[in-house]
């Protein structure tokens with residue numbers, strides 16, 4: 001293995017440990033997908049469909065439980081994360097922040113969040129004086145992550161921020177720097193690092209259960225409703241969503257390629273596609289495909305789209321076997337099979353433990369100072385790689401990368 005590949009492998013390891021990574025002072029390259037020309041503001045949205053609120057508020061927690069303010073009561077917060085707080089040993093909902101007063105009242109009542117711990121976006125900065133809140137969990141559209149994270153740190157709170165971290169590496173660096181200044185912790189909510197199949201897949205690939213990895217093929221594909229538009233769906237609005245499917249869904253394929261090869265790519269080529277005259281793709285890409293070359297010789301082939309029949313596949317092929325994860329990174333229903341010298345179908349228990357596992361990791365880090373599995377530096381690394389993917393697509397040329405994911409000029 002060359003010295004460079006050792007360094008790249010080391011950076012993957014470092015990405016897991018907040019304290020070990022240093023931020024370089026050099027300014028990040030301007031993000032091709034963050035040039036939006038307007039600053040988006042937070043605004044309330046209607047109650048999502050099919051939300052099931054608890055009929056009795058959750059029981060109170062042990063005294064050292066971490067109090068979270070949930071910022072943005074959308075689909076993911078209401079349908080996935082908030083119901084899972086009851087499964088976390090050391091996390092509870094202490095406050096809510098929303099731009100929809102009626103939804104705030106209904107959700108607050110259902111979860112037993114006191115009326116004086118319910119905030120509008122205009123009141124957000126007041127959380128600094130609310131001692132019930134230890135941490136903020138940001139579940140807003142991506143274009144708002146940086147601003148709400150920096151303000152939470154200014155208010156003295158720890159931050160759990162949804163993926164993707166932000167719309168540019170410059171914003172990611174701003175978020176990390178704000179956390180350091182405030183001496184508060186920052187975690188990116190990459191839940192699959194707490195999901196049993198993905199954890200086992202990482203271990204299998206580390207012990208070369210499929211031999212030396214030659215290819216990682218990932219497909220994160222879905223079809224956005226043909227009648228939707230950027231005005232009513234923020235995922236199609238560049239100011240809030242960046243380039244579109246890569247940040248939203250393709251990020252899982254990118255992550256998998258890194259945590260399964262356990263390497264950083266040394267170069268990237270890519271293509272994007274945006275159909276003419278389709279209002280869904282007036283601002284974001286319909287499809288992005290990229291190829292990553294890793295120092296070991298492994299090649300990553302990543303496909304993601306908002307205009308394709310659905311898939312959530314990760315397929316690793318080594319020189320003696322293969323690992324197939326299909327679906328690979330969802331909320332539940334994972335399938336995983338190892339082929340080759342070792343043959344096995346995996347059934348590793350309930351994947352939904354990933355939600356509480358993520359909360360427990362962050363709460364333990366806040367209370368005990370322990371390691372965050374998915375720190376801000378990991379989020380920054382991934383945004384740098386997305387910037388490289390867009391730059392490669394724009395120029396039609398391979399982009400070479402330094403071991404920390406920065407583009408080499």
Ligand SMILES: NC(=O)c1ccc[n+]([C@@H]2O[C@H](COP(=O)([O-])OP(=O)(O)OC[C@H]3O[C@@H](n4cnc5c(N)ncnc54)[C@H](OP(=O)(O)O)[C@@H]3O)[C@@H](O)[C@H]2O)c1
Pocket residue numbers: 040041042043044045046048072073074075076077097098099100103138139140141142162163164189190191234248
């Ligand atoms: N880790 C995962 O598996 C996963 C899955 C899905 C989503 N996510 C992430 O979670 C975040 C939210 O996604 P989501 O699917 O929950 O989105 P969503 O259903 O559209 O909810 C977003 C919420 O953000 C608030 N908001 C504030 N300003 C807004 C604006 N200008 N436009 C739209 N909404 C605005 C609204 O809450 P109020 O009405 O309460 O103000 C809205 O309900 C994103 O960062 C996304 O990437 C992660």
